Amino acid sequence: MRSLRVVCSSREIDLAAEDIRGVTCVFHSSRFSPSSKMAQMVRCRVGLFSIKFANQTVSRLFVPVKYQRSWFHTSWILDVKGKELLMPSLSPTMESGTIVKWLKKEGDNIQAGDAVADIQTDKAVVTMEMDDEGILAKIIVTEGTKDIKVGTLIALTVEEGQDWKSVELPSDAATLVSSASGTTEAAPSSTPAISSEPPPPGQQNIAMPALSPTMTSGTIVKWLKKEGDEIEPGDALADIQTDKAVMSFELDEEAILAKILIPEGSQVEVGQLIAITMEKGSDWKTAVVPAVTKAVTAPTSEPTVSKPSPSTTAAPAGPQPPPSGQVYGLAVKRLLEEYGLSSGSIKGTGRPNRLLKSDVLAHIEANHLQKVTQIIVPVLEESKKTPGTGSTSSPIIKPAGKGSPYIDIEVSNIRAVIAKRLGESKANIPHSYATVDVQIDKLNELRSKLKTDNVNVSVNDLITKAVAHALLECPDVNSLYQNGQVIRAQKVDISVAVSTPTGLITPIVFDTPSKSLADIASNIRDLAGRAREGKLKPQEFQGGSFTISNLGMFGIKEFSAIINPPQTAILAVGGGRVELGPSLTKSTRMTATLSYDARAIDEDQAAEFLTVLRSILENPVALAVAKSRALRHRRE
Structure with missing residues (x-):
C-alpha cells in the first residue's frame, strides 16, 4: 500500500506511505450488499500513527452525532460508548427518587456489589449497588436533585481498560445537567454562605432524617x-x-x-x-457549609398585599336598572356579575324572552366596559398557629360592593398527608359496607358492675375487647392487602382512631385479645393522651391489622369510615340511642358499620364477622372473664 485516503466528517486526508505506521480501518455493513464477503463489519488495527502526526493537538477523530451510530464506539479513535446507569426502582411504590450522595466519583473503579449512591425513595434512604464491574465515567445528575423519575439516565459507566474521559454523552445530557444545577443553585437567603473549600477533618453533615416510612x-x-x-x-x-x-x-x-x-x-x-x-x-x-444544598420553604410572617391590576376599572357609574324577567344561562350570569351589569340593561335577542351571551358581549364591547375592580385588604386577625407551620394570615379578596371575605388557611404537613392517603385509599380500594344494629343494654350493665369494683372502662374499651375476640373467630377479616395479595395477620393489633389538633392518628393496642379490660382502658388512655401531645413513638402508630373509629361520644348515630391501607377493614361505631321494642319496652341500640376491601374480604365473611361481634356485645360474658384477672392484677 503506497497511500491511503481517510474520509471523516466530510473531510478527506491523503496520507503517503512513508507517513503511515498503522491505521484503524472500519467498514460498515450497510456499504455492501448482503451477498458480499464484506457484508460483515471489519475492523483492523496496525500500529500507531507516524511521528509526523504525533505532535498534533488532535488525538482523536470526532464524527458527527448522526453518523456515530454507524461506527464502533470502542475504537481508540472515536469516543467511548458508555453503559447507561438508570434511576432504579428501590421500592414497590417508588416512582421517583432523590440522589442524596454519590459514593463514587468520576474515574473510580466499581466492583460487583459496590455501593454507588444513596437514594431517597418514597420510604427511606436506600443504597444503590452495582451488579457489574466497570468505571464510573460521567455523573449526569448531581447530588440533591429531587423528583428523578425511575428509568431516567443518571450516570455513564465504561468497561475497565477504556478511556473513561472520552465517554460519549447522550444528546439530552446537557439538559439533565442544567436542570440539576438549577435545582442546587437556588439557595435561600436565610441559609449561611456556602463555600467550595474542602471540609475540615471531623466535620459531619446532618441531613433531615425520615422519622416515619411515609x-x-x-x-x-x-x-x-x-x-x-x-x-x-x-x-x-x-x-x-x-x-x-x-x-x-x-x-x-x-x-x-x-x-x-x-x-x-x-x-x-x-x-x-x-x-x-x-x-x-x-x-x-x-466548619465549611457544602456547596450542594436544596431549597427551603421558610415560613412567612407578614401577609403580602397585592395591588389591583391596572387593566381593571370600576363598574359603570350610576344606578343599574332592576333585573328583567329574561331567561339566561350560567355563562350569561357570570358575565353580568364580572362586569357589574343587570339583565334589565340589555335587551335579549333569543326566543322566547332569552338573553344570550352574544348580547352581553356586544353590550360590553359597545360601551367599552371593564371588569369590576377587586379590592384587596390584609387580614387584621390571625388564626392560631400550629407549631412549625408559620403564620396563617393571608390577604382577603373582597369584590367591590360585597362583604363576604374568605380566609385561606394553610394546610399543615400532617393534614396534607392525611388528605393524600385518604384520597388514595378511596380511589384505589373498592370499598364495600355492611351495617348492623346492636342492643347494648347488657354491655352498659357490665360497665356499671365494673365501676363498682373500681375498674373504669368506657364503651369504646368494651367494643375494642369484643372486636379482638371477633377477629380471633373470623381471621379472614384480620388481614392486609399488599403487592396484589392478601396477607393474614398473625396477631390481632387494633388501631384506635384518636382526634388531635393536627389531625387524626391511630395508635395501636398490640396483641389486644391477651389483655384485660383494665389493661386495654389504661393503654388507650395513655396512647390518646400522648397522641394529643405529639409524643407518640413511630412504632406506636405504624402498623396494626384492624381499626376502630368511634364517633358516638359526639352524638353521631351512624357513619362510614375510610379504610387505612394496607389494612382491609375498619369499624365505624355510632352512639347509643333509646328505642321502643315490639313489646313497647325501652332498649338501647348502637349502629356499627364495617367498611371492608372487596378484594380481600367477601360479603359472607363480613356478615359473619358482624354477626359474631353482635353476639359478643349483646351477651358480654366473654368480656367479663378478664374481670377477675384485672382485679387480681390490681391487688398484686
Whole structure:
C-alpha cells in the first residue's frame, strides 16, 4: 500500500506511505450488499500513527452525532460508548427518587456489589449497588436533585481498560445537567454562605432524617441545641414535625453543633442538610457549609398585599336598572356579575324572552366596559398557629360592593398527608359496607358492675375487647392487602382512631385479645393522651391489622369510615340511642358499620364477622372473664 485516503466528517486526508505506521480501518455493513464477503463489519488495527502526526493537538477523530451510530464506539479513535446507569426502582411504590450522595466519583473503579449512591425513595434512604464491574465515567445528575423519575439516565459507566474521559454523552445530557444545577443553585437567603473549600477533618453533615416510612418532608419546630453546644450520644438535637406527630431527633455519636443551616419553622425535605457537627476537641468555627444544598420553604410572617391590576376599572357609574324577567344561562350570569351589569340593561335577542351571551358581549364591547375592580385588604386577625407551620394570615379578596371575605388557611404537613392517603385509599380500594344494629343494654350493665369494683372502662374499651375476640373467630377479616395479595395477620393489633389538633392518628393496642379490660382502658388512655401531645413513638402508630373509629361520644348515630391501607377493614361505631321494642319496652341500640376491601374480604365473611361481634356485645360474658384477672392484677 503506497497511500491511503481517510474520509471523516466530510473531510478527506491523503496520507503517503512513508507517513503511515498503522491505521484503524472500519467498514460498515450497510456499504455492501448482503451477498458480499464484506457484508460483515471489519475492523483492523496496525500500529500507531507516524511521528509526523504525533505532535498534533488532535488525538482523536470526532464524527458527527448522526453518523456515530454507524461506527464502533470502542475504537481508540472515536469516543467511548458508555453503559447507561438508570434511576432504579428501590421500592414497590417508588416512582421517583432523590440522589442524596454519590459514593463514587468520576474515574473510580466499581466492583460487583459496590455501593454507588444513596437514594431517597418514597420510604427511606436506600443504597444503590452495582451488579457489574466497570468505571464510573460521567455523573449526569448531581447530588440533591429531587423528583428523578425511575428509568431516567443518571450516570455513564465504561468497561475497565477504556478511556473513561472520552465517554460519549447522550444528546439530552446537557439538559439533565442544567436542570440539576438549577435545582442546587437556588439557595435561600436565610441559609449561611456556602463555600467550595474542602471540609475540615471531623466535620459531619446532618441531613433531615425520615422519622416515619411515609415522611417526605418535615418542619423544624425547635432547635434543642445551639451552635457551640456539645452533644452526647442520645441527646435530642431538634423537635421535628413529621407527617404523623412532633418527634425528637436524636444523635448517636458525641460531637459539637457547629452550624445550624435551617431556621426554626422551616419546612425541609428528607435528605436535605439541616446542620453541621464537628468532633469534640476541634475548632467548631472552622466548619465549611457544602456547596450542594436544596431549597427551603421558610415560613412567612407578614401577609403580602397585592395591588389591583391596572387593566381593571370600576363598574359603570350610576344606578343599574332592576333585573328583567329574561331567561339566561350560567355563562350569561357570570358575565353580568364580572362586569357589574343587570339583565334589565340589555335587551335579549333569543326566543322566547332569552338573553344570550352574544348580547352581553356586544353590550360590553359597545360601551367599552371593564371588569369590576377587586379590592384587596390584609387580614387584621390571625388564626392560631400550629407549631412549625408559620403564620396563617393571608390577604382577603373582597369584590367591590360585597362583604363576604374568605380566609385561606394553610394546610399543615400532617393534614396534607392525611388528605393524600385518604384520597388514595378511596380511589384505589373498592370499598364495600355492611351495617348492623346492636342492643347494648347488657354491655352498659357490665360497665356499671365494673365501676363498682373500681375498674373504669368506657364503651369504646368494651367494643375494642369484643372486636379482638371477633377477629380471633373470623381471621379472614384480620388481614392486609399488599403487592396484589392478601396477607393474614398473625396477631390481632387494633388501631384506635384518636382526634388531635393536627389531625387524626391511630395508635395501636398490640396483641389486644391477651389483655384485660383494665389493661386495654389504661393503654388507650395513655396512647390518646400522648397522641394529643405529639409524643407518640413511630412504632406506636405504624402498623396494626384492624381499626376502630368511634364517633358516638359526639352524638353521631351512624357513619362510614375510610379504610387505612394496607389494612382491609375498619369499624365505624355510632352512639347509643333509646328505642321502643315490639313489646313497647325501652332498649338501647348502637349502629356499627364495617367498611371492608372487596378484594380481600367477601360479603359472607363480613356478615359473619358482624354477626359474631353482635353476639359478643349483646351477651358480654366473654368480656367479663378478664374481670377477675384485672382485679387480681390490681391487688398484686
